[in-house]
Amino acid sequence: MSMITIGMFGAVIVLTLIITYWAAKRTRTTSEFYAAGRSLTAPQNGLALAGDWCSAAAFLGFTGLTALYGMDGALYAVGPLVAFCTALLMFAEPLRNAGKFTLGDIVQCRMKSRTAVVTAAIGVIAVNLAYLVPQMAGAGVLIKLLLGIPYDISVAFVGIAMIVYVAFGGMLATTWVQIIKAILLISAGVVVMFFCLKAVGFNLIEYFNLAESERGAKFLQAGNYLKNPFDQVSLGLSYLCGIIGLPHVMTRFYTVPDAGTARRSVIWVMVIAGSFFIATAIFGLAAAHFVGADAIRAADKGGNLALPLLAQYLGGGVNSLGGDMMLGFVSAVAVATILATVAGLTLATSGAVAHDIYVTAIKGGHVEERYQVRVARMSVLLVGILATLLGIAAQGVNVAVLVILGFSIAASANFPVVALSLFWRRFNTGGVIGAVTVGLISSITLALIGPAFLGPNAWSPLVVPTIVTMPLGFLGAIVGSLIAGSDRESERRFEEVSVRAHTGLGAEV
Amino acid sequence: MDARVSSAKPVPALTHFAPNDWSKAYNNASFQHLVQFKRNRIRPAVLIYFLTYLMLSCLAGFAPNLMAIKLIGSFSLGYAFILFTYFTAWAVAFWYVRVADAEFDPLMKTAIESIEMEGSSR
Numbered sequence: 289m290s291m292i293t294i295g296m297f298g299a300v301i302v303l304t305l306i307i308t309y310w311a312a313k314r315t316r317t318t319s320e321f322y323a324a325g326r327s328l329t330a331p332q333n334g335l336a337l338a339g340d341w342c343s344a345a346a347f348l349g350f351t352g353l354t355a356l357y358g359m360d361g362a363l364y365a366v367g368p369l370v371a372f373c374t375a376l377l378m379f380a381e382p383l384r385n386a387g388k389f390t391l392g393d394i395v396q397c398r399m400k401s402r403t404a405v406v407t408a409a410i411g412v413i414a415v416n417l418a419y420l421v422p423q424m425a426g427a428g429v430l431i432k433l434l435l436g437i438p439y440d441i442s443v444a445f446v447g448i449a450m451i452v453y454v455a456f457g458g459m460l461a462t463t464w465v466q467i468i469k470a471i472l473l474i475s476a477g478v479v480v481m482f483f484c485l486k487a488v489g490f491n492l493i494e495y496f497n498l499a500e501s502e503r504g505a506k507f508l509q510a511g512n513y514l515k516n517p518f519d520q521v522s523l524g525l526s527y528l529c530g531i532i533g534l535p536h537v538m539t540r541f542y543t544v545p546d547a548g549t550a551r552r553s554v555i556w557v558m559v560i561a562g563s564f565f566i567a568t569a570i571f572g573l574a575a576a577h578f579v580g581a582d583a584i585r586a587a588d589k590g591g592n593l594a595l596p597l598l599a600q601y602l603g604g605g606v607n608s609l610g611g612d613m614m615l616g617f618v619s620a621v622a623v624a625t626i627l628a629t630v631a632g633l634t635l636a637t638s639g640a641v642a643h644d645i646y647v648t649a650i651k652g653g654h655v656e657e658r659y660q661v662r663v664a665r666m667s668v669l670l671v672g673i674l675a676t677l678l679g680i681a682a683q684g685v686n687v688a689v690l691v692i693l694g695f696s697i698a699a700s701a702n703f704p705v706v707a708l709s710l711f712w713r714r715f716n717t718g719g720v721i722g723a724v725t726v727g728l729i730s731s732i733t734l735a736l737i738g739p740a741f742l743g744p745n746a747w748s749p750l751v752v753p754t755i756v757t758m759p760l761g762f763l764g765a766i767v768g769s770l771i772a773g774s775d776r777e778s779e780r781r782f783e784e785v786s787v788r789a790h791t792g793l794g795a796e797v
Numbered sequence: 798m799d800a801r802v803s804s805a806k807p808v809p810a811l812t813h814f815a816p817n818d819w820s821k822a823y824n825n826a827s828f829q830h831l832v833q834f835k836r837n838r839i840r841p842a843v844l845i846y847f848l849t850y851l852m853l854s855c856l857a858g859f860a861p862n863l864m865a866i867k868l869i870g871s872f873s874l875g876y877a878f879i880l881f882t883y884f885t886a887w888a889v890a891f892w893y894v895r896v897a898d899a900e901f902d903p904l905m906k907t908a909i910e911s912i913e914m915e916g917s918s919r
Contacts, residue, residue: 359864362879363857366850370886373846377839377893493870500871509865510857510875517858524854528847548902551894558890562883569879783823790832791909793822794815 292612293434296620300472304453304627307464311457318660319796321458322389322639323542326797330549332467334556337540339466341368341561342473343629344426344592345691348622350565351598352591353513354572355584358499358506360513361572363520365565367527369558376554379532381547382710382789388796389542390636391535391706392644395720398709398785399778402649404717409644411701411724412535416637417678418694419534420630424679426592427626433593434619440680447676450630454638455668459543462631469628470560472621477564480595480618483602484574495573502577514751522755526695529758533702534694536629536636547792571595578602596622634671642667689740693731696754700761701727708765710789713782715765716775722768727761816916827911831904838896842889849885853878 315321328336346368354361387393395408424443431442453461488494500508514520531537541550575584575598587593596618600606603614642664647655655663704723708715734753739746750756788794816822823829856864857875864875 359857359873359875359879362876363853366853366879366882369883370846370850373843373886373889373893376890377843381897493872496871496873496876505865505871508871508873508876510861514858517855520854520858521851524850528850548898551897555890555894558887562887566880566883569876780820784819786832787816787819787822787828787912790835791828791905791912793909793912 293616293619296616297435297623300468300620300624300627301449303468304449304461304465304624307468308453308457308461311461311464315456315458315460316661317657318389318643318664320460321661321664322539322635322643323796324459324463326543326545328463328543328545328549328553330544330552331556332463333540333544333549333553335470335560336463336466336543337537337553337557338560338564339468339470339473339625339628340537340540340632341557342470342564342625344423344430344622344626346561346565346568347473347625348426348430348592348595349590350568351571351575351595352584352588352593354569355575355579355594356581356591357513358503358508359510362569363510364513364523365568367524368531369562369565371527371531372554372558372561374528375531375537376551376558379538379706379710380541380550380554383538383706384541384544384547384550385790385792385795386710386785386788387542389539389643390639391533391538391702392640392648394706394709394785396644396648397788398715398781399717399720400781401717401720402652404720405644405649407720407724408702408705409640409649411533411697411705411728412640412644413637414728415533415694415698415702416535416633416640417675418690418697419536420633420637420675421678421682422690423626423630423633424675425682425685427623427630428679428683429588430592430619430622430626433588434596434623439683443679444676446626446630447672447679449627450634450675451669451672453627453631454634454672455665458664459635462628462635463543465624465631466628469621469624472624473564474560476599476618476621477567479614480571480599480602481567484570484598487574487578487602492570495570495577498577499573503581507576516749516751518749518755519751522750522752525758526692526699526752526754529703530695530699530754532706533698535640535702536632538706539636539639540632542796545797546795568595571598574598574602630675634668634675637671638664638667641671689735689738692740692752693735696731696735696752696757697728699754700731700757703758704761704765708762708769710785712769713779714769714774715782716769716772716778718772719765719769722771723761723765726764727757730757730760814913814916816912818916821915822912825908825912825915827904827908831901831908834904835901838900839893842893846886846889849882853882 350365392405392408396405427446428439428443432439544550575594578601579597584594599618600611600615604610701724734748737747740751866874
């Protein structure tokens with residue numbers, strides 16, 4: 289740990305706090321709090337999406353997976369990019385047109401039912417907590433390793449930072465924290481890539497040759513990490529459909545003025561995130577060669593420190609000025625990465641609590657504007673404290689299972705609800721209850737009895753249960769809808785949602 | 798980055814009026830045409846990226862030996878397929894934005910005007 293690391297770390301914190309102060313003065317209405325006043329441009333929202341989407345799991349995880357398990361790391365990384373095709377082609381514009389602040393708004397617009405909104409909000413909160421806790425735990429491990437601060441204090445520190453950003457600055461502060469993070473991430477990626485290229489005379493194939501000669505041909509084949517072939521397919525489905533059920537991603541489309549801007553912002557995130565994900569495959573192989581699997585495992589069992597260690601090596605090695613600077617830089621980016629992702633998750637969760645459950649379901653929408661913002665800020669505090677406590681409790685627990693669980697619930701419970709609300713005429717409140725109940729319970733059950741949790745004694749062979757639970761979620765939606773019976777009102781509102789979604793008529797501005 | 802995206806003209810702000818009869822708007826011929834047209838254009842694109850990625854996942858899972866065939870040095874078919882999947886996703890995205898700007902938006906405007914006229918003639 290060096291002064292340079294602390295300095296860069298401090299610079300990120302100071303910069304983001306200044307932005308929060310600036311944003312707080314511009315955040316008074318609900319539209320400003322939840323959707324940054326719907327004023328962002330396509331490049332701004334695209335960068336923020338990239339900042340949101342490239343979580344620590346992507347930034348550090350993909351590199352580590354490639355360094356330790358070869359091709360499976362690269363296979364892991366491609367899904368999150370392709371997922372944006374689903375968002376772009378079928379969901380981003382309809383959501384922007386027919387929704388307001390949250391995923392639950394689509395359900396409310398379609399069902400006009402308190403039960404349906406609360407049920408959908410439960411799915412949203414479950415996904416967000418499953419996603420948030422591993423990020424908090426990851427932050428604790430990372431800051432402890434980088435700065436030597438104890439785990440509990442590190443987690444609490446991240447918790448306080450995210451509460452401050454989101455409670456005061458709302459979506460505007462969250463967005464700019466994500467944009468800064470995305471810019472830092474791109475810079476770090478370009479610098480590390482340049483050194484990686486230079487080290488092999490600008491011939492990237494060399495890394496593959498080195499990997500094969502040092503680690504054997506098996507290293508460059510699929511199946512070193514996900515040994516069950518069905519898990520590969522299941523993981524693919526989790527990404528391609530799960531993204532629609534991740535509220536912190538989908539609510540970003542509310543921050544732009546219209547559907548056309550939402551459309552263009554996806555191009556930005558796809559180019560940025562895609563390039564970065566491709567680069568992680570090279571970074572991983574470079575880390576495997578320069579740092580070595582033993583040193584990577586010694587620093588962190590899961591390989592999460594492969595990229596910082598690689599940066600340190602490329603900068604000149606341990607105890608060199610260049611090495612310290614590169615390590616400090618990449619570490620600061622890693623911390624910024626976590627802050628940006630947890631801020632987005634906290635905001636989306638508080639939207640489900642304050643907007644969906646309190647304002648829409650309990651109060652029937654009749655809450656004064658100023659009071660709504662106050663409730664939203666209070667729910668940020670609540671969600672932040674809960675996430676911090678869960679993060680501290682999660683110390684030493686294998687939290688990787690939670691990320692998979694989050695994706696599985698998103699694809700099995702939230703995705704059917706959003707997709708069928710927009711595209712199925714017969715869908716009704718019974719269907720929402722069916723989808724969320726079946727999707728949630730089956731995902732949690734299969735994850736708990738799977739190898740990620742029980743290891744070799746697992747009852748279920750699947751690490752990623754989506755391939756089973758997503759069809760079950762849809763089945764629950766269909767059976768629930770049929771049991772609840774034909775609902776003329778809901779079918780009429782299908783026509784309303786459809787017109788709104790395709791034309792933007794009556795959209796929130 | 799991409800000149801077309803950054804220089805693309807933003808869609809002119811639409812009048813965000815809300816029709817008082819949504820069912821009538823839904824059954825409007827121009828609106829139905831828009832929905833049908835979008836569905837027909839989007840469906841093959843969804844199939845392309847979905848099947849490409851699914852095939853990658855399936856081959857990685859069930860045919861690791863096929864994926865291990867070497868192309869250049871130790872750079873294998875599997876890695877080439879991964880790279881191909883990235884480019885497929887990008888191609889589909891750029892295709893969609895082009896088609897949506899050039900074809901969907903004008904049809905949408907026609908539908909909105911038609912719904913507006915129907916609404917005012919009531």
